[in-house]
Amino acid sequence: MRYAFFLAIVLGTAGSSAARAQEQAGAGAGHESPAPPAPPMSEPAPSGGKPNLEPPPASPPALNFDLLGDAAGARPPDPALERKVAQRRALLQLHQGLGLATLAATAATVIVGQLDFDDRFRGGGDTGRYHPWHKGLAYGSAALFAAAGTAALLAPVPYPKKLQLDTATVHKASMAVATAGMIAEIALGIAARRSAGSLHERDLAAAHQVVGYVTFGALGVGAGVFLLP
Amino acid sequence: MLPAAAIALLAAATAAAAPPQPADAAPTGSLTFAIAPGSTLAYRLGATFHEVRGVTHEVEGRARVLSDGTVQVMVRAPVASFDSGNGNRDAHMKEVTDAARFPFVVLKAVGSAPSLAGPAGTAVPAEPVRIALRGELIFHGVARPVEAPVEVRFAEGERATARTTFPVSLTAHGVERPALLFVKVDDRIEIEAGLALAPEVP
Numbered sequence: 001m002r003y004a005f006f007l008a009i010v011l012g013t014a015g016s017s018a019a020r021a022q023e024q025a026g027a028g029a030g031h032e033s034p035a036p037p038a039p040p041m042s043e044p045a046p047s048g049g050k051p052n053l054e055p056p057p058a059s060p061p062a063l064n065f066d067l068l069g070d071a072a073g074a075r076p077p078d079p080a081l082e083r084k085v086a087q088r089r090a091l092l093q094l095h096q097g098l099g100l101a102t103l104a105a106t107a108a109t110v111i112v113g114q115l116d117f118d119d120r121f122r123g124g125g126d127t128g129r130y131h132p133w134h135k136g137l138a139y140g141s142a143a144l145f146a147a148a149g150t151a152a153l154l155a156p157v158p159y160p161k162k163l164q165l166d167t168a169t170v171h172k173a174s175m176a177v178a179t180a181g182m183i184a185e186i187a188l189g190i191a192a193r194r195s196a197g198s199l200h201e202r203d204l205a206a207a208h209q210v211v212g213y214v215t216f217g218a219l220g221v222g223a224g225v226f227l228l229p
Numbered sequence: 230m231l232p233a234a235a236i237a238l239l240a241a242a243t244a245a246a247a248p249p250q251p252a253d254a255a256p257t258g259s260l261t262f263a264i265a266p267g268s269t270l271a272y273r274l275g276a277t278f279h280e281v282r283g284v285t286h287e288v289e290g291r292a293r294v295l296s297d298g299t300v301q302v303m304v305r306a307p308v309a310s311f312d313s314g315n316g317n318r319d320a321h322m323k324e325v326t327d328a329a330r331f332p333f334v335v336l337k338a339v340g341s342a343p344s345l346a347g348p349a350g351t352a353v354p355a356e357p358v359r360i361a362l363r364g365e366l367i368f369h370g371v372a373r374p375v376e377a378p379v380e381v382r383f384a385e386g387e388r389a390t391a392r393t394t395f396p397v398s399l400t401a402h403g404v405e406r407p408a409l410l411f412v413k414v415d416d417r418i419e420i421e422a423g424l425a426l427a428p429e430v431p
Contacts, residue, residue: 067290067302
């Protein structure tokens with residue numbers, strides 16, 4: 001009896017599928033199109049009626065079980081923590097912007113500084129035309145650097161961090177080198193200018209130049225390290 | 230008096246260390262597996278010029294096979310436990326996912342595996358069993374539908390391993406995507422689960 005019922009369902013479905021395939025092929029099409037697959041049927045089609053060949057709507061899965069108790073464990077918001085997170089995000093966004101501006105300003109300072117060096121010591125005619133630009137860019141990049149560092153130092157730490165060698169550690173080490181470089185650059189630049197005309201001027205200017213490149217390199221490493229995994 | 234106190238202390242310590250008990254009683258004829266040590270849950274996230282992979286080993290959960298072959302699964306892991314090898318990045322992830330407020334990411338899903346139906350002791354399939362799980366992922370306090378194709382391989386003693394990978398949208402879960410050098414990370418993350426399953430004795 002059960003097999004007869006199953007057979008009736010299968011034959012009914014196949015027959016209806018074939019009929020629909022013929023309808024879809026259209027009159028005079030000249031070729032057969034494959035019948036669409038029969039959908040799963042949970043109950044027999046009413047006799048004499050056309051079975052519903054549309055796929056059944058995806059019902060939401062039955063999730064009325066609980067294998068873990070309070071699985072999500074949501075807690076009430078902590079306003080103090082959320083305030084710290086918001087402050088940190090704002091300050092670190094500012095830090096990123098100021099940091100990239102510092103990198104760009106330092107690049108310009110190094111380029112103009114090299115032109116200034118060549119003008120004064122490498123047969124450029126000692127016109128001094130690059131010096132005001134170099135000086136202005138140098139103080140500007142130092143101010144940007146100080147502001148970027150201050151924003152980072154003022155950012156609260158709402159979630160404690162694990163101490164390990166990672167991109168942030170390399171960034172901080174690079175910025176420590178850059179900080180020392182910025183201070184040394186300013187000191188050497190002023191000293192070189194004060195000893196203008198003396199035998200030491202070129203040595204001091206050369207040292208200032210090297211420190212400038214190292215500082216720029218440290219800034220580049222500090223920014224670029226975040227592109228690493 | 231002293232032994233009684235010691236026993237009470239031991240019982241309290243055991244209760245504290247045990248995984249949370251299921252709120253539902255296991256139906257007759259069902260088989261329950263617990264997530265065993267060695268299980269991992271990971272995310273893969275595309276960021277500027279690199280990919281981030283964070284892994285946690287603090288996975289807990291259960292899978293229950295009912296007598297009709299229905300598979301019920303609940304898995305969770307603390308959001309704060311994902312380790313990407315970069316403490317700064319992990320702290321940032323805790324910030325954007327509100328890890329203090331929404332401490333767990335939870336997968337709750339059902340599927341069908343008639344070949345697994347049967348009481349404990351039933352012969353387990355030699356071939357991998359593929360189950361299409363459908364359910365929801367609760368992340369950042371937001372539940373969203375999820376579909377996860379799972380492959381289960383059985384070993385001796387009804388122990389099994391289950392593997393799945395499925396995508397998740399950060400914005401769909403209300404997570405503000407972090408930006409690196411003003412470029413936001415990808416919205417789509419891939420969740421990878423490698424779960425060791427051990428049968429639970431009722």
